[in-house]
Amino acid sequence: MAVRFSNVSYIYSRGTPFEKKALSDISFEAEKGDFVCICGKTGSGKTTLIKLVNDLLRPFSGEVSLDGRSGLLFQFPEDQLFAPTVIEDVMYGPLNLGRNKDQAREGAEKALLCVGLGPELYDRNPFTLSGGQKRLAALAGVLAMKPSVLVLDEPTAGLDFRSSRSLMALLHRLNTDGVTIIMVTHEMELAQEHAKQILVLDKGRLVLSGSAGDVFSQRNRTVIEKAGLELPEPGSSL
């Protein structure tokens, strides 16, 4: 078991007029080496769910358990970058883990190479990068910490087809090396191709879960459409 949710609920702005129930009674389990895709339409609670995985939010009720170290790629990479240069940003995590400067720099360069960002970007201010480059820099910052559970919020959004494919290939490689992956995506085809387990959220409830074959079967068509999603086109894996 890498991640387990037992009857987890979450409410934003509790006790104010803006109170909003974002998740109700979510239970699931991700094994070590699992590849979980979370699908659901806008506002269904996906980001809330993965913030709970990473302990950025505390459940209102229920219990979240996590085995190992988790790393989170935020939905909006702007929210994730804060250091004055790319290389410092990527080194931030390893330094927090107690590595010395040289080790951290080495790890950071490896991670940046891994996501395909070259040395010419190391000393740039991360906010001057393009949207896609920001995302990759943020991903490098997460990978540099060598998490055993990697959580990604719509990692392919804003990437061109090639970068998106190479990102998925990278995730696949990490997964084969034993990293548990939990990924939010809007692209059903990506989920169908990569996921070992799929979770479908609808208005904060977990309406479907299981393997791609089970979840995306014709008998679930109405549930999936009610959740505001479409079944992936048959045979159209990317």
Added chain:
Amino acid sequence: MRDVTFGRYYPSRGPLHETSASLKLLFFALYIVSIFISKTYTGLAVCTAFLLICIFISRVPLGRVLRSFRSIIIIALVSSVIVYLTHPQDGALAAVVLFVRLISAVCVSALLTLTTTPSEIADGLEKSLSFLRFIHVPVRDIALSVSITLHFVPVLQEEAEKIYCAQKARGASFSGSLSHKASTVVAVLVPLFSSAFRRAGELADSMESRCYDYACERTAFHESRFTSYDVLAGLLFAAYFLFTICVRLMPWQ
């Protein structure tokens, strides 16, 4: 950081929400005057009672208002103790006076921002200070800056929260010794400042791209007019204010 109430509007339709903003600003200023002219237990009791009544009729939960002085209560307590210890006579009264003044000043400003939206405040400021335009004070620009500042309190709060999350997600720890906590606050503040400047630049661009011109006469989308509500509120407040002055001037005190 999450619990900053100052500058947060609390939507409701209570009588204080309906009162015109320029009037509320005037009340605010006069209320501060009234707590500074009250130097006796009676006077302070009147001020406090009035504040409590205002909070009660505003329909803002008491807790929301009280939360605003959580951070200042230590300062108020410490300074009251110092006053108590250093005053040659009547130390207790001086300490209570200071304490009540500080707390009610904070509460009344919280009440103002809780019941008035930032744009209403800016509008009210512009109206009530417009006489200063005759001596070439750029009242409108000041009002706009105030309104933007108030708008950005919750935005920056959110931003700080995001940076906090981003750092926490990468292994920063926010608990531990006091000096460690202080250094983590700096680590959040530095990116917060750079992001505030970035946002300010973006905002200026977006205002200019929509032809904001600081030199021209502006009209309001929501014209604010005095209503019978305002007249009633004004009368009640005037009564209160005169009463505090009477209490101050009472010969037997």
